Structures are given as C-alpha cells and as structure tokens.
Amino acid sequence: MERRALLKLIATATGAGLVCSPAMAVWEEQAPLTTVAQSGLSDATVALITELCETVLPRTDTPGAKDAGLPTFFIGMMREGYTAEQQKLMEAGFADVDARANNQYGKPFVSLNDKQKTELASALDTEALAFNNGESTGWDGSDYEGLPHYFTLYKQLMIFGFFTSKVGGTQVLRHVDIPGDYRDIEYKKGDKAWMTVWPL
Amino acid sequence: MSKNTYDAIVIGSGISGGWAAKELTEKGLKVLMLERGQNVEHVKDYTNMTKNLWDYPHHGRPSLEQLAAEPNMARGKGYPFNEPTMGAWASASTSPYVEKEPFQWFRAYQVGGRSLLWGRQSYRLNPEDFMANGKEGVGVDWPIRYEDVAPWYSYVEKFAGISGSRDGLDVLPDGEFLPAFAFNAVEKDLQARLKKQYKGERHIIMGRTAHITEQRPEQGRVKCQHRDKCWTGCPFGGYFSTQSATLPAALKTGNLTLRPLSIVKELIYDKDTKRVTGVEIVDSETGLTEVFHSKIVFLNASALNSAWLLMNSARDVWDNGLGSSSGELGHNVMDHHYMLGGMAEVPGHLDKYIYGRRPTGFYIPRFANWGNDKRDFLRGFGFQGNASRSGFSRDASGMGIGAGLKDGLSEPGPWSVSTVGFGEILPDHRNKVSLNHDVKDAWGLPVLEMDAKIRDNELKMRKAMKEDIVEMFDSIGLKNATAWETTYHMGKGIHEMGTARMGRDPKSSVLNKHNQVWDAPNVFVTDGACMTSSSCVNPSLTYMALTARAADFAVEELKRGNL
Numbered sequence A: 001m002e003r004r005a006l007l008k009l010i011a012t013a014t015g016a017g018l019v020c021s022p023a024m025a026v027w028e029e030q031a032p033l034t035t036v037a038q039s040g041l042s043d044a045t046v047a048l049i050t051e052l053c054e055t056v057l058p059r060t061d062t063p064g065a066k067d068a069g070l071p072t073f074f075i076g077m078m079r080e081g082y083t084a085e086q087q088k089l090m091e092a093g094f095a096d097v098d099a100r101a102n103n104q105y106g107k108p109f110v111s112l113n114d115k116q117k118t119e120l121a122s123a124l125d126t127e128a129l130a131f132n133n134g135e136s137t138g139w140d141g142s143d144y145e146g147l148p149h150y151f152t153l154y155k156q157l158m159i160f161g162f163f164t165s166k167v168g169g170t171q172v173l174r175h176v177d178i179p180g181d182y183r184d185i186e187y188k189k190g191d192k193a194w195m196t197v198w199p200l
Numbered sequence B: 001m002s003k004n005t006y007d008a009i010v011i012g013s014g015i016s017g018g019w020a021a022k023e024l025t026e027k028g029l030k031v032l033m034l035e036r037g038q039n040v041e042h043v044k045d046y047t048n049m050t051k052n053l054w055d056y057p058h059h060g061r062p063s064l065e066q067l068a069a070e071p072n073m074a075r076g077k078g079y080p081f082n083e084p085t086m087g088a089w090a091s092a093s094t095s096p097y098v099e100k101e102p103f104q105w106f107r108a109y110q111v112g113g114r115s116l117l118w119g120r121q122s123y124r125l126n127p128e129d130f131m132a133n134g135k136e137g138v139g140v141d142w143p144i145r146y147e148d149v150a151p152w153y154s155y156v157e158k159f160a161g162i163s164g165s166r167d168g169l170d171v172l173p174d175g176e177f178l179p180a181f182a183f184n185a186v187e188k189d190l191q192a193r194l195k196k197q198y199k200g201e202r203h204i205i206m207g208r209t210a211h212i213t214e215q216r217p218e219q220g221r222v223k224c225q226h227r228d229k230c231w232t233g234c235p236f237g238g239y240f241s242t243q244s245a246t247l248p249a250a251l252k253t254g255n256l257t258l259r260p261l262s263i264v265k266e267l268i269y270d271k272d273t274k275r276v277t278g279v280e281i282v283d284s285e286t287g288l289t290e291v292f293h294s295k296i297v298f299l300n301a302s303a304l305n306s307a308w309l310l311m312n313s314a315r316d317v318w319d320n321g322l323g324s325s326s327g328e329l330g331h332n333v334m335d336h337h338y339m340l341g342g343m344a345e346v347p348g349h350l351d352k353y354i355y356g357r358r359p360t361g362f363y364i365p366r367f368a369n370w371g372n373d374k375r376d377f378l379r380g381f382g383f384q385g386n387a388s389r390s391g392f393s394r395d396a397s398g399m400g401i402g403a404g405l406k407d408g409l410s411e412p413g414p415w416s417v418s419t420v421g422f423g424e425i426l427p428d429h430r431n432k433v434s435l436n437h438d439v440k441d442a443w444g445l446p447v448l449e450m451d452a453k454i455r456d457n458e459l460k461m462r463k464a465m466k467e468d469i470v471e472m473f474d475s476i477g478l479k480n481a482t483a484w485e486t487t488y489h490m491g492k493g494i495h496e497m498g499t500a501r502m503g504r505d506p507k508s509s510v511l512n513k514h515n516q517v518w519d520a521p522n523v524f525v526t527d528g529a530c531m532t533s534s535s536c537v538n539p540s541l542t543y544m545a546l547t548a549r550a551a552d553f554a555v556e557e558l559k560r561g562n563l
Helices: A002-014 A043-056 A070-081 A084-105 A114-132 A150-163 A166-172 B015-026 B064-069 B132-136 B146-160 B185-197 B242-252 B303-311 B403-409 B456-475 B540-559
Strands: A183-186 B005-011 B031-034 B256-259 B262-270 B275-283 B289-299 B340-346 B352-355 B362-364 B381-389 B415-424 B432-440 B446-451 B479-485 B520-525
Touching (some): A043 A070, A043 A084, A043 A150, A070 A084, A070 B064, A084 A150, A114 A150, A150 B403, B005 B015, B005 B275, B015 B540, B146 B242, B146 B540, B185 B362, B185 B415, B262 B289, B262 B303, B262 B520, B289 B303, B289 B540, B352 B381, B381 B456, B415 B456, B456 B479
Parallel strands (some): B005 B031, B005 B289
Antiparallel strands (some): B340 B415, B340 B479, B362 B381, B381 B415
C-alpha cells in the first residue's frame, strides 16, 4: 500500500508522467515484518519474550511457540500492530516479569526452571483476569489508563500468532488447502480444529 | 471504422460492465470497454490466491500503519480491508472524496472491479419490491415490474451460475439454480425448529450464491473447491467474476477492445442531436487525454462514479451535468444498512464437526411487513448467518496458560449461530452526492462529496432487527441469545444505489424504463445507479439482469435506427 501510494504521490507532485505502473500487482506484495534486530529490544528482553512465549504455548506432543517462530512474530507484531502506549505497557510488563522473578526466585525469568516459569506466568494470567475485572492486584497499571493488564496483551498476541503460523495452523490445528466440498463429519474429543483462512 | 470509433463504449468492467460487454459483443457490436484501473489477468494476476495467513507479514491483520494510510476504509474495522485484499481497494490518497456525512466507500479500480471482491450473494427482487414505492408514495414508482425482469433474471442466472435451492417463497422468487451448498447438521436442526415455531412464515434457506457447484468446462470453470479465499481471486473460476465469466465470453467474439488505465472524464454531448457522441478519457499512466466515439454508451462505473461522470458531462448545457434536468441526479443514495445482528449458543451436537470451507452461509429471507406481519416502519430486512464451532479465537481468558491452553484451543469449541442483518434503505431526495471542485484527485479531476445518512425508517428497522433475531433464537431453544451492533455509515454495505434512478417521468427520474438517460437516449446506465428502490436483498444479480435487458433493447433500437 505504502509503496504504490507513495509512487503515485511522487509522480503527481513532480509532474512526472508515470502515475501508476501497470507492472505492479493489484494484490500487493507487502513489506516484511519488523525483525528482531530492527525492534530495538535488548538481547535480554528478546530472550525473556522467547521464554514467555514457550511457557504460555509450550512444546508437548505437538510443536510449541519456539517451533512455530512465535517470538519473532510477537516482536514484529508488537512494533507494527500496537499503539505507542500499548507498546510502552508491554515493555513495562517485561521489566515487571523480571522484577517478580528476581523477587520470588532470586534470578531473572529466563534462568528459572520450567516449573517456576509456569508458576509465575500462571500467577500473572490469574492476576490479569482480576485486574481487568477492576480488582486491586500486584500490577498497579495506573500509568496506563484504559489498558488491560500487560499479560492480557501478551496472551492475545501469542494465541493469534501461534495458531495462524504455519506450524500452528498445520501441526497443532488441521489445514486442507483445497477441501473440495463441505460436509458433516463425526467429532470425537481430541480431534483437532481447522485452521482459519481469514484474519480474525 | 476509424481508429477511435466503435459501435458501443462500455465504461467500467465490474459486474454490470462485464455483462454489457458480453451482451453487446455477442450481438455483433464492436465494443470498447474502458476501465480506469490496471489490468488483472485471470489467475495470472491473482498474486495472493494460494496464500495462507502465515504467508502475510501480519498474518492477515492490517498493521497500524496500513490502517492509518486508509482511514476511510479502516474505520469501524472495515472487514474488507485486510492483508489478503490489500491493494485491491482504491486508495483515498489518490482518489479522495469529501464526507459531509460519514461515508465509507469501498472501490475496486481494476479490470473486474468489485466482481473480484464481492460477497456473491445473488437474489431476485420480488414483485412487491417493484411496486412498494408506488403503493406507499415513497420516491417514485419503478417503471418496470417483476415480470419485465424475470426472463432476464433467468437468462443471467444460467450463464453466471447461481447455486441455490428452490424454496417456493413469494418473498424471494426462485431462479435457475445450480445445486445449493450444503447445510451442516446443526443448521438443518435450526431450520426445522424455526419453520415449526413460526408455522412456515420464517425460513432458513441456503444462501443463493454466484458459485458454480457443477463443472463448466465450456466456460473453462471448475466448480467451487470450498477454499473460501474468494477475495484473492479464484484460480478455478469457482465464483462469477468479470474475469471468470463475462470477459472471456466477450473476448471470444473478437469484437471487444479492452483499454485499462482509462479514466473517463466526460461524456461528449451534442446538444443538436441530443446524443452523446463519445467520451474523453485521461490515460492514468501518461496523463494524456484521448477521445473515443460510439453510437451508444453503457455507463457501468458503479453507482456513485456513474453519477460522477454524468455530473461532469454536458455542463455547458446543464449546470449540474447530463441527466440533471430532473433534479434527481446524484440524489436518492441508497445502500443496505447493516453492522448488526445476533448470536446464540447452540447446546449439544458435540459429536459433530464440519469438513471444508463453505463460501456462503444460510439466509433468513424478509418476514417483516410481509403477509400478516405489520410494523411501525416500511419494508424489511434479511439475515445472513451460519452455525459453526468456535476456533482458537474464542475467549481463552479462563483457560490458563501452558499445555492446557494449547491443547484446549487446538480443539474446536462449542457450536454457536451467528447472523448479520441487511435492511432496506428508502430513497430520500436529501441523501445525495455532488461534485466538489475544491478537492481534486491525482489526475486533477473534481471529487464526490457525500451527504447521505440513514433516517427514521431505517433506525426503527434496526431496533426491530435486533429484537427479532434475539426473539427468534430464544424461541427455538438457543442459549444466551444476544444482539450486537456497531457503527453503520452509509456506503459500508458496499451496495451503493439510486443516484440516477429509473422512473416513468423525466421530471422526477434520470433514466427511463430501458435504463436510457432521458436527456441522452443513447446512454444506458445499468449499474446500481439505476435502482429506484433498494429492496433488502443483495443487488448485483439485478444489475446483471437489467444490463442484459437494456443491451438487448439497445441493439434492437440501433437496428431500428432510433439511436
């Protein structure tokens, strides 16, 4: 969108003849997502995000967050899909997670064992629900008027990014590119849900 | 014939323009089809047709920057504007418009127009739709009746390929259908319960959809493969579009010249003969103008742009342009008001699931103000919907984190039913678009100013739509039925209509009963602009039928020497 619109505007402004290049596709190729390197986050924060993603959506008998490339998507999407204020909240949350880890276990989140990581993230998940219901919790949040608990933003983005990734969509969910028809099928507990094809 | 002279010029290449080109070329006319946007070749140019969400940088969601670049479309979470369709909608940065009242305008400036991006729901207007204005003293009476259009509905249905069931309902006449898409088990159950509860006066039918459900090798089309990626272009030609159906038919005659990148600035009007003799275009690439001549012109630029072109033509004769002598050109803007509906939980059926992605849902045809049903507003509404099991986007706030969350969301959730309502908008002279000469587009042309909104009748209807859907869901035993509503602006239904309406009297209408401009009978307007009322059903099938009907008449008139 940006590139074509820009080219058109430049052509118009400069009086150049070429207003619209027919060589450009109608359905546009889009610029790649902001990379981890471009995100401006410290290595420590990137490591924290990576471990948080894996803790929320771990590898079991099916792939987990790291297998699906979720941390990279999470970071890029945080930069491109969230307002400056939301990003500020999300970054404050990273510091808060580590502060809690240090406080409770005497080391940063990435250095906790799996059980401790899960304990901490579960507590944050429970706290986020309470906070969003207006209860007083360990997260103050008064600097971020109108926004939910940071962990809520994390969890929403992780779920979206994971289940719309190729690994999530085809190995954790089911996907058939060309179904051919539409029909009732039997369902038994444990059968996978279908991947969606339209953005949610 | 000189280089720039044709029998007919068709302006626009979307649903109605494609039909005009097909019909006129098949009847032997040499036709020039002008399209303001770039060419899109069937299959070859469908760059996103095989992509899945993970192939898009933001997995399909527009980024904040992408949203900020198109505030008109992005407003209110415009569902059509997302990464899979990005670029296929016209940008307000080069083609701006002015909103006196909020107006969301989704335009597709490329060969095929919105035929590549439409919802594909295809319904006939009913006999009452053509009579209601006259009976109720609203707007003007249609100059035609259902019987005038019925054979043309049949004609276009057979060629376009409309899937649907013959339901025998007065409110929604049956047509020439291909086999309907399938209901799922839960929908069948709801259908039976609704019929029983309302004693056969309310119905759930399968959406009638412009998808072929049988192979059509003669058209080079393969039946719908249930991919549900229609808006990225269909490599199978599963749904009707200019590219999949009308354009190949027109090209096959050898009588069609297609010129993309051609913005028609003006119809050239000869006040002595009271005929349009041709058009002046600006080449969107070079900025150069060029003139083309023809005996007749079919104006199919979409409702608002067709009105724009008429308003920008013959201004030396009429201040407000060709067709403005009635005072109705650009007025009576209609759409279908929506962005509201209802949902409910469907208990049970957990041993059932669905295979495949059906590109349509069910339809609940109009029941308000029909038969014994009387309301405090005029006209009616219908609902589109489906029953399905929720996916990973369901509320996961109570599912914790870790393996339990992942495993939980990797299975489908419970069944629910979801509907969205579409209501009729009355023609109202106050609802209008006009030329704004202070704002120019990237080619220095004046732009449209929108001044239209829904009013009392629509607002009363919206209240009833929400109440009715909840009552219906409650009455058939569904749980936690709720209505939803978000902001609707005129235009958001992407069913713009009425800006050059048909009528019986040149003093109160722009077009006659054959879609001819009263003031220039060799100009035919057969897109949404011609609509005298809007009904509540999706309008494209009616544009197809009226276009084929007008093309047939135009060719006969040419033969008779009347044009």
